[in-house]
Amino acid sequence: MVTPPQAPRWENWARTAAATPAALARPADVDELARTVADAAALGRRVRAVGAGHSFTAAAVTDGVQLSLDALDAIERVERRPDGTALVTVGAGIRLAALNGALAALGLGLRNLGDIDKQSIAGAISTGTHGTGVRLGGLATQVVGVRVVTATGEVVEASAAQRPDLFELARLGLGAAGVLAAVTLEVVPAFLLDAREEPWPLDEVLERLDGADGLVEGNDHFEFYWFPHTRRALTKRNNRATEGPGLSPVRAWVDDELLSNGVFELTNRLTTVLPATTRRINAVAARSLSARRYVAPAPRVFASPRRVRFREMEYAVPRAALPDVLEQVDRWVDASGERISFPVEVRFAAADDLWLSTAHGRETAYVAVHQYWRQPYLRYFSAVEEIMARVDGRPHWGKLHWLGAERLAELYPRFADAQRVRAQADPDGVFDNPYLERVFGPRG
Numbered sequence: 053m054v055t056p057p058q059a060p061r062w063e064n065w066a067r068t069a070a071a072t073p074a075a076l077a078r079p080a081d082v083d084e085l086a087r088t089v090a091d092a093a094a095l096g097r098r099v100r101a102v103g104a105g106h107s108f109t110a111a112a113v114t115d116g117v118q119l120s121l122d123a124l125d126a127i128e129r130v131e132r133r134p135d136g137t138a139l140v141t142v143g144a145g146i147r148l149a150a151l152n153g154a155l156a157a158l159g160l161g162l163r164n165l166g167d168i169d170k171q172s173i174a175g176a177i178s179t180g181t182h183g184t185g186v187r188l189g190g191l192a193t194q195v196v197g198v199r200v201v202t203a204t205g206e207v208v209e210a211s212a213a214q215r216p217d218l219f220e221l222a223r224l225g226l227g228a229a230g231v232l233a234a235v236t237l238e239v240v241p242a243f244l245l246d247a248r249e250e251p252w253p254l255d256e257v258l259e260r261l262d263g264a265d266g267l268v269e270g271n272d273h274f275e276f277y278w279f280p281h282t283r284r285a286l287t288k289r290n291n292r293a294t295e296g297p298g299l300s301p302v303r304a305w306v307d308d309e310l311l312s313n314g315v316f317e318l319t320n321r322l323t324t325v326l327p328a329t330t331r332r333i334n335a336v337a338a339r340s341l342s343a344r345r346y347v348a349p350a351p352r353v354f355a356s357p358r359r360v361r362f363r364e365m366e367y368a369v370p371r372a373a374l375p376d377v378l379e380q381v382d383r384w385v386d387a388s389g390e391r392i393s394f395p396v397e398v399r400f401a402a403a404d405d406l407w408l409s410t411a412h413g414r415e416t417a418y419v420a421v422h423q424y425w426r427q428p429y430l431r432y433f434s435a436v437e438e439i440m441a442r443v444d445g446r447p448h449w450g451k452l453h454w455l456g457a458e459r460l461a462e463l464y465p466r467f468a469d470a471q472r473v474r475a476q477a478d479p480d481g482v483f484d485n486p487y488l489e490r491v492f493g494p495r496g
């Protein structure tokens with residue numbers, strides 16, 4: 053059912069992209085979803101699905117019909133395999149927190165996750181959302197089948213065996229191939245993680261990154277946060293465990309709510325009015341972080357609450373380029389006079405073969421820069437984008453960047469295939485918006 057616009061239900065998380073859709077629709081099931089798309093297309097209206105609105109780019113923005121898949125959020129089918137893994141088909145609108153909960157109740161879990169669990173599964177895979185782990189890929193690599201509503205309102209199933217080209221674009225392609233109604237995920241038995249967080253000198257992190265026993269190879273999930281204006285970092289090493297002491301609720305609240313959100317919001321407000329305090333505040337923050345170690349179910353270790361709003365740009369670079377990239381960012385920050393209050397986050401992923409995956413064909417390091425949403429970010433992000441361009445960095449599809457189709461075609465060997473399938477699946481541009489037109493390029 054398409055309804056006239058009401059008070060905006062959805063707002064871009066980072067407030068980077070305002071949108072006024074002509075209509076909002078919240079179909080109750082796949083048939084209603086298919087009718088809604090077909091009706092909109094017949095009226096010449098554009099359609100965009102929205103998940104949790106957590107992208108920093110205007111990927112989900114439309115002036116046509118905005119479709120919320122919130123009602124398609126059920127586990128539909130579970131096919132267990134002898135080795136303990138399972139294929140789970142789930143409504144595309146389900147939020148990751150709910151998905152994690154439902155999988156845990158079945159004794160199952162996703163292999164890897166990003167650092168929040170607010171996104172919808174469809175939104176997360178469509179933008180190439182990833183976590184960290186040198187032997188693991190992003191969320192879309194865990195998808196083995198999709199149910200898609202095409203631009204004509206037809207409902208089709210796709211997988212590596214059935215309509216493989218459509219599958220490629222549908223599992224990671226910003227919704228250019230159609231609206232995802234359901235996805236089938238390959239999941240694993242639920243597992244615990246031994247989480248070890250420690251502040252380290254940045255130089256020691258960089259020295260000990262590589263090699264068989266290095267931080268990257270030697271841990272299932274390694275990441276670090278570097279505090280600009282300092283040479284200090286917070287390291288996170290998460291490894292599979294069978295048992296161990298948990299984290300007391302008080303310590304969890306102090307670290308995750310009070311320090312990472314409450315105090316962090318206050319220090320960001322302070323540095324917004326008094327930028328000169330940034331360097332000192334970062335140094336104090338980096339030094340006052342204390343080590344902690346605990347064991348908990350994987351989803352609880354992966355995701356933490358993020359209530360301080362920020363803007364973000366993240367680039368995927370060849371792993372070997374990481375030290376040089378960080379050095380250049382550090383040098384630029386020093387020379388520029390800009391004050392950066394948010395840490396730079398560094399993660400890792402295995403090479404994969406998904407057409408539009410930021411880790412396509414190369415072992416990858418992710419470098420994410422953030423800026424508090426009330427502070428200027430354009431100069432910082434533009435400089436970082438220039439640095440990333442020199443090493444053929446690929447931008448996260450859901451985070452800020454200024455690349456267009458021409459450059460993206462140079463960065464992705466299968467980009468022309470993605471463009472071809474988009475043209476075949478949606479010849480009239482029902483699923484277009486200005487962001488898609490920019491990144492996929494004009495229709496021929």
Ligand SMILES: Cc1cc2nc3c(=O)[nH]c(=O)nc-3n(C[C@H](O)[C@H](O)[C@H](O)COP(=O)(O)OP(=O)(O)OC[C@H]3O[C@@H](n4cnc5c(N)ncnc54)[C@H](O)[C@@H]3O)c2cc1C
Pocket residue numbers: 065066100101102103104105106107108111112121144145165166167168170171172173174175176177178179180181182183226227228230231232233358448450451
């Ligand atoms: C605080 C925060 C933390 C984050 N952490 C991480 C992280 O750890 N790792 C990482 O990689 N990214 C991270 N991100 C980025 C985030 O995961 C992506 O931007 C993701 O797309 C957001 O999911 P969403 O459900 O909000 O999608 P939306 O932003 O609503 O939509 C994203 C895209 O998916 C499309 N889409 C949504 N639903 C459908 C559907 N049913 N069918 C077809 N297309 C659809 C939309 O049209 C749009 O193109 C983070 C973002 C924030 C704000």
